[in-house]
Amino acid sequence: xxxxxxxxxxxxxxxxxxxxxxxxxxxxxxxxxxxxxxxxxxxxxxxxxxxxxxxxxxxxxxxxxxxxxxxxxxxxxxxxxxxxxxxxxxxxxxxxxxxxxxxxxxxxxxxxxxxxxxxxxxxxxxxxxxxxxxxxxxxxxxxxxxxxxxxxxxxxxxxxxxxxxxxxxxxxxxxxxxxxxxxxxxxxxxxxxxxxxxxxxxxxxxxxxxxxxxxxxxxxxxxxxxxxxxxxxxxxxxxxxxxxxxxxxxxxxxxxxxxxxxxxxxxxx
Amino acid sequence: xxxxxxxxxxxxxxxxxxxxxxxxxxxxxxxxxxxxxxxxxxxxxxxxxxxxxxxxxxxxxxxxxxxxxxxxxxxxxxxxxxxxxxxxxxxxxxxxxxxxxxxxxxxxxx
Numbered sequence: 001x002x003x004x005x006x007x008x009x010x011x012x013x014x015x016x017x018x019x020x021x022x023x024x025x026x027x028x029x030x031x032x033x034x035x036x037x038x039x040x041x042x043x044x045x046x047x048x049x050x051x052x053x054x055x056x057x058x059x060x061x062x063x064x065x066x067x068x069x070x071x072x073x074x075x076x077x078x079x080x081x082x083x084x085x086x087x088x089x090x091x092x093x094x095x096x097x098x099x100x101x102x103x104x105x106x107x108x109x110x111x112x113x114x115x116x117x118x119x120x121x122x123x124x125x126x127x128x129x130x131x132x133x134x135x136x137x138x139x140x141x142x143x144x145x146x147x148x149x150x151x152x153x154x155x156x157x158x159x160x161x162x163x164x165x166x167x168x169x170x171x172x173x174x175x176x177x178x179x180x181x182x183x184x185x186x187x188x189x190x191x192x193x194x195x196x197x198x199x200x201x202x203x204x205x206x207x208x209x210x211x212x213x214x215x216x217x218x219x220x221x222x223x224x225x226x227x228x229x230x231x232x233x234x235x236x237x238x239x240x241x242x243x244x245x246x247x248x249x250x251x252x253x254x255x256x257x258x259x260x261x262x263x264x265x266x267x268x269x
Numbered sequence: 270x271x272x273x274x275x276x277x278x279x280x281x282x283x284x285x286x287x288x289x290x291x292x293x294x295x296x297x298x299x300x301x302x303x304x305x306x307x308x309x310x311x312x313x314x315x316x317x318x319x320x321x322x323x324x325x326x327x328x329x330x331x332x333x334x335x336x337x338x339x340x341x342x343x344x345x346x347x348x349x350x351x352x353x354x355x356x357x358x359x360x361x362x363x364x365x366x367x368x369x370x371x372x373x374x375x376x377x378x379x
Contacts, residue, residue: 014292038321038352045323049291097361101338106331109324109360116359 003029003071011052011062011082019067020045023078027136030071036142039117040078043134046110047080047089055084055130073138075119080132087130088123090115156185163265166194167257171203174211183214186229190218195227196264200257202233207241219251228252228267232260272300279379281309282372286318289326297326301333301344310342313375317348327360334366343367347375 007022009015020041027037048065056062063083070077089111115121119142120135136142157169166189170182189197197218204211219229232254234242242248254260270287281304289297304312312333316322334344345367349357357363369375 017288017290017292020290035352035355041321042323042356045290049323049325053291095360097359099361101331101335101365104331104335104365106328106335107324109327113324113356113359 005069007067009048009065009067011048011056011065011084013049013052016045016048016052019048019065022067023069026069026071027076030076031138031143032076032136033142033144036076036136040076040134040136043114043118044078044080046114047132047134050089050110051080051082051084051130055082055087059084075138076136078134078136080134081126081129083129086125086128088125089132090121090123156182158185158189161198161261164194165196165198165261165264167198167200169200169203173206173208174204174214175206175208176210179208179210179214182211183217186214186218187221190221190225190227195222195225197222197227197229198257198260198264199229199231200233201231201238202235202257204235204238207238209245212241212245212247216247216250228264230254230260230264232257270296272297274300274304276309277376279311280376281312282315282376283312284315284318284372288321289319289329290321290323291325294323294325294329298329298332301329302336305333305336305342310337310340311379312337312342312344313347313372313379314344315347315372315375316350316353317372319353320350322353322356324360327356327362330366331362343379345369345375345378347372 005026007019009019023044024037024041027040032040044067051065052062066081068079070079092111094112094115095108114134118134119137122133124131156171159167161167168186168189172178174182186197199215215229222229230252233256234253239248239253242251242253252263254263270285270289270293273284275282283300285297301312330344337344347369348371349368354363357366367378369378
């Protein structure tokens with residue numbers, strides 16, 4: 001959905017950096033990358049500076065400049081409206097970058113930068129007010145690269161210990177994306193007669209209620225079959241979650257898989 | 270924006286940090302003119318800590334370059350960030366100014 005933000009300033013040069021900050025903050029939220037944000041900032045700076053230096057030059061009190069930023073799905077649009085005398089800056093002749101130093105005027109580059117840095121620029125006279133519209137398209141070269149998604153595959157290592165005990169070692173995040181896979185895997189193990197399970201939690205970095213549920217379901221299922229599910233090697237932050245929900249009272253939890261194995265052997269012997 | 274001016278043996282070094290825009294570009298112009306007016310026309314401008322420069326900054330650079338080039342002086346740039354370099358390139362100034370990767374190289378070039 002399109003989002004519109006508006007800022008109005010009196011035409012005073014020292015306020016222009018505030019406009020730049022405003023445009024920058026919304027451009028960042030619109031997911032433009034640093035280079036595109038820089039271009040937007042510079043285009044707005046040059047446009048406002050021109051209005052103040054030329055448009056309001058002959059007024060006793062400076063008029064107002066209204067800046068609107070619009071975040072659309074395919075574009076980031078900046079509109080600048082001012083009430084200085086009608087003037088279309090886009091009609092100004094472009095300076096030539098190949099001009100040698102001796103023939104160069106120091107100024108006159110502002111509008112050129114706006115045209116070069118923005119993807120679309122247009123001018124209209126609306127109700128007697130100047131309206132400059134500048135667009136940065138959300139093309140791949142202008143937007144931030146998406147953060148690579150975490151792998152949502154649940155990889156669990158399965159191994160057999162002596163004494164009819166099976167070990168399952170899930171890794172990564174146990175959340176609503178990954179918990180169903182773990183639950184299926186645990187059920188498969190239990191269904192195939194591996195009713196004494198040692199779950200090595202040392203590679204689990206995060207657990208949500210979905211992850212907890214998968215473990216409790218396996219625990220209950222094992223109980224029903226006369227087996228046991230024990231946990232080992234939990235990281236401190238994971239153990240804290242178990243404590244918070246009281247699951248440390250349900251499960252037998254061991255510091256290391258070796259300790260868990262020792263316990264299970266004694267229980268099943 | 271902050272400007273630190275150092276007088277080296279053959280070169281006046283101006284180290285700038287912060288934004289250069291139309292609210293403060295005149296300060297940069299004044300610092301450059303102060304050096305030029307006192308006869309120091311071999312100048313290095315270190316832009317390593319300049320993260321933003323609008324056309325108002327370019328205007329001062331071009332004015333100062335024209336002045337020092339009237340004699341045997343030069344205004345050379347050092348450590349220009351990627352964003353500022355893009356602006357210089359768009360205006361065709363990357364071929365008009367001598368630009369060095371580091372301050373040491375720019376100072377040593379005189």
